[in-house]
Each structure stands twice: as structure tokens, then as C-alpha cells.
Amino acid sequence: xxxxxxxxxxxxxxxxxxxxxxxxxxxxxxxxxxxxxxxxxxxxxxxxxxxxxxxxxxxxxxxxxxxxxxxxxxxxxxxxxxxxxxxxxxxxxxxxxxxxx
Numbered sequence: 001x002x003x004x005x006x007x008x009x010x011x012x013x014x015x016x017x018x019x020x021x022x023x024x025x026x027x028x029x030x031x032x033x034x035x036x037x038x039x040x041x042x043x044x045x046x047x048x049x050x051x052x053x054x055x056x057x058x059x060x061x062x063x064x065x066x067x068x069x070x071x072x073x074x075x076x077x078x079x080x081x082x083x084x085x086x087x088x089x090x091x092x093x094x095x096x097x098x099x100x101x
Contacts, residue, residue, distance in 0.1 A: 042066075045074075 024032040075081040
């Protein structure tokens with residue numbers, strides 16, 4: 001099970017409903033650094049080095065493979081060089097232990 005599939009899904013607000021979401025101006029790392037960094041990583045490690053298909057179904061498969069690599073193979077400096085999946089397992093274990101005591 002991947003990290004993304006273990007998180008709750010986000011639902012769009014009903015048509016005409018007010019949204020609590022706001023947007024930041026593009027290229028505003030001081031306002032939205034995490035998103036800017038993720039986009040840079042995807043650009044540098046997928047889009048710039050992959051000859052991806054222009055056919056949508058094929059591109060979706062290629063993106064799923066990259067998502068799997070990003071979540072389960074690629075270590076992340078901000079997580080102490082753990083993969084996202086390793087970090088999530090560690091976090092869940094620590095959380096369970098804290099609730100048991």
C-alpha cells in the first residue's frame with residue numbers, strides 16, 4: 001500500500017459552495033515552499049530526465065511508476081533520508097506506542 005492510498009481522500013466542495021482553499025501567486029516559495037520544492041523535485045527528477053509519452057493513458061502509467069518511486073524508493077532529506085513510506089510506518093508505530101502508555 002502506498003502512502004497516497006493510505007491517506008484520506010480530499011473531496012471537492014459542491015458546485016457553488018464556498019471553498020476554504022486559497023491560492024498563492026506562482027513562484028512564491030516564501031508563501032508556499034513545500035509545494036514549490038515538490039514541483040522542483042518532480043521537474044528535475046521526472047519531467048527533465050524522462051522521455052514520457054504524450055498519450056494520456058501511457059503518461060498516467062509513467063506517472064504512477066514515478067509516484068511509486070517517490071514514495072517507496074527515493075529517500076527524502078527532510079525525513080532523515082527515509083522514504084515517505086518508511087517515515088509513515090515509523091510515525092504510525094511511534095503514535096501507537098504513545099497511545100498504549
